[in-house]
Amino acid sequence: MARLIECVPNFSEGRNKELIEKILDEVRKVEDVKLLDYSSDKDHNRTVVTFIGEPENVLEATFNACKRASELIDMTKHTGEHPRMGATDVIPLIPISDVTMEEAIELSRKLAKRIGEELNIPVFLYEKSATASHRENLAEIRKGQYEGMAEKLKKEMWKPDFGPDELNIKSGVTAVGARMPLVAFNVNLGTNDITVAKKIAKAVRASSGGLKYCKALGIEIKERDIVQVSMNMVDYTKTPLYRVFDMIEREANRYGVNVIGSEVIGLVPMNALIDCADYYLKVENFDYGQILENRIFE
Amino acid sequence: MARLIECVPNFSEGRNKELIEKILDEVRKVEDVKLLDYSSDKDHNRTVVTFIGEPENVLEATFNACKRASELIDMTKHTGEHPRMGATDVIPLIPISDVTMEEAIELSRKLAKRIGEELNIPVFLYEKSATASHRENLAEIRKGQYEGMAEKLKKEMWKPDFGPDELNIKSGVTAVGARMPLVAFNVNLGTNDITVAKKIAKAVRASSGGLKYCKALGIEIKERDIVQVSMNMVDYTKTPLYRVFDMIEREANRYGVNVIGSEVIGLVPMNALIDCADYYLKVENFDYGQILENRIFE
Numbered sequence: 001m002a003r004l005i006e007c008v009p010n011f012s013e014g015r016n017k018e019l020i021e022k023i024l025d026e027v028r029k030v031e032d033v034k035l036l037d038y039s040s041d042k043d044h045n046r047t048v049v050t051f052i053g054e055p056e057n058v059l060e061a062t063f064n065a066c067k068r069a070s071e072l073i074d075m076t077k078h079t080g081e082h083p084r085m086g087a088t089d090v091i092p093l094i095p096i097s098d099v100t101m102e103e104a105i106e107l108s109r110k111l112a113k114r115i116g117e118e119l120n121i122p123v124f125l126y127e128k129s130a131t132a133s134h135r136e137n138l139a140e141i142r143k144g145q146y147e148g149m150a151e152k153l154k155k156e157m158w159k160p161d162f163g164p165d166e167l168n169i170k171s172g173v174t175a176v177g178a179r180m181p182l183v184a185f186n187v188n189l190g191t192n193d194i195t196v197a198k199k200i201a202k203a204v205r206a207s208s209g210g211l212k213y214c215k216a217l218g219i220e221i222k223e224r225d226i227v228q229v230s231m232n233m234v235d236y237t238k239t240p241l242y243r244v245f246d247m248i249e250r251e252a253n254r255y256g257v258n259v260i261g262s263e264v265i266g267l268v269p270m271n272a273l274i275d276c277a278d279y280y281l282k283v284e285n286f287d288y289g290q291i292l293e294n295r296i297f298e
Numbered sequence: 299m300a301r302l303i304e305c306v307p308n309f310s311e312g313r314n315k316e317l318i319e320k321i322l323d324e325v326r327k328v329e330d331v332k333l334l335d336y337s338s339d340k341d342h343n344r345t346v347v348t349f350i351g352e353p354e355n356v357l358e359a360t361f362n363a364c365k366r367a368s369e370l371i372d373m374t375k376h377t378g379e380h381p382r383m384g385a386t387d388v389i390p391l392i393p394i395s396d397v398t399m400e401e402a403i404e405l406s407r408k409l410a411k412r413i414g415e416e417l418n419i420p421v422f423l424y425e426k427s428a429t430a431s432h433r434e435n436l437a438e439i440r441k442g443q444y445e446g447m448a449e450k451l452k453k454e455m456w457k458p459d460f461g462p463d464e465l466n467i468k469s470g471v472t473a474v475g476a477r478m479p480l481v482a483f484n485v486n487l488g489t490n491d492i493t494v495a496k497k498i499a500k501a502v503r504a505s506s507g508g509l510k511y512c513k514a515l516g517i518e519i520k521e522r523d524i525v526q527v528s529m530n531m532v533d534y535t536k537t538p539l540y541r542v543f544d545m546i547e548r549e550a551n552r553y554g555v556n557v558i559g560s561e562v563i564g565l566v567p568m569n570a571l572i573d574c575a576d577y578y579l580k581v582e583n584f585d586y587g588q589i590l591e592n593r594i595f596e
Contacts (some may be wrong), residue, residue, distance in 0.1 A: 004594065034594045052594050084314045096590060106422070188582070245579050261582040270568060277574035280542050284486070284559040292394060292479070292565045292593070295352050296302065296332050
């Protein structure tokens, strides 16, 4: 398999279709970068774009799109329901195949430096790229939003990692960071008792003592008269899908409830599923290089 | 994922390295075809080559290699332990991704026609491409070997599918056919009692009433003091790995024996493992298109 990273930048424009297309074109025109998805929300006035490719190409596409956004979007005029602080609000870089997290962090630093220096935009590194623990969480960085950033940047603890120390009035502030791919994974239970789903969600999620890279909620699926443990797996390499699945099955059993199915929502990295086959089949010494498809693009 | 087929031609030369390289070069020089593996056996006097790529490119590489083999190998002088009937002895075409078996069969017919007409070699279609049930099994087609082919071709039931009705003295006869990828899958048992492995192998394999696309043997792994059910899964889409694994676990349990592990030998198509994750996690409505890696080369 080729070296692949995914990028999911969020731009602060969700209404002007023509403008959005100009930003998307910057991604489309970089060779060997594949635009996978984009969606604009008028209320949020925000567009989320997903593309994938080899690291250097993805950085190029991201920088160009960010540059174009800084030319086209004027943050002094931006309104929308979603919290935001910049024309390009946030740029997550996600290692997909044959790229380590360390390499993704290095790539995020390179991109952040270029945005800071060439576009004169203050840039914070966040998530795995953060240079201090109070900067890991995007919500913390963005607190105060665009309108509060001029003041916030004056504080020593909010000195940007790259770019000027003062707000870019037109383009605001951008956060860049490496993170793991997120897998949206839901497990359906053979009961309509919401308390069971809520108890199991509490047992498996990190915030209440469960698995470190699992976020979970118990919810009702009314049209099927069942309940569901709805999850975001934020690092499948450390908290694998099979582990949370087995744990839910065991907890459900304690209430006399069966797991009746699961759902993988949206895109999932191949290895998140390969790891499950490896686990349940008890495969000894499996190597991802044994997967035929991984051999053709190496 | 791109449309991919794999080709594993067998050439009747395993000793003359220079000659073998000339055949391999025909594969190497077709753009976007990836030579995955090749191995020559001196006793067999035979070389097995594995490559993969988009259908048209793979057909081109295969035809060119076959043409070169017909120029370089003289079957009147061939000796070797492995049964053989032609310079290019057999050409299996294997659909890997986004190619149906029907399409692979059509590709095999196209290739067989070209070899027959342009190289003047009698060609039999075999396996899934066979035009009669007695031609499905390669061993049946090859019976009598090169030395018996001149006589065999005179019989109505052995009239070739393409090419001349008479033996090509220098190049012999070639078989071309589409088949499913084969997965070599072994399951290790927590006992050194070979009778248990043999009984389980008998239960799961097609030839004695078990799963249709499973071939199995019970063997000893002396260095680990265990026994193993050693299998070739000849169509994982119809007899999936998880089904034979679960069946072995259940049969082993009947003898009070645990499954202690499994092995996937060599290359395995991604979907053979994805199907296992889908099964054990009870995923509802999974689509291969949800695998991120499948999106980049589509």
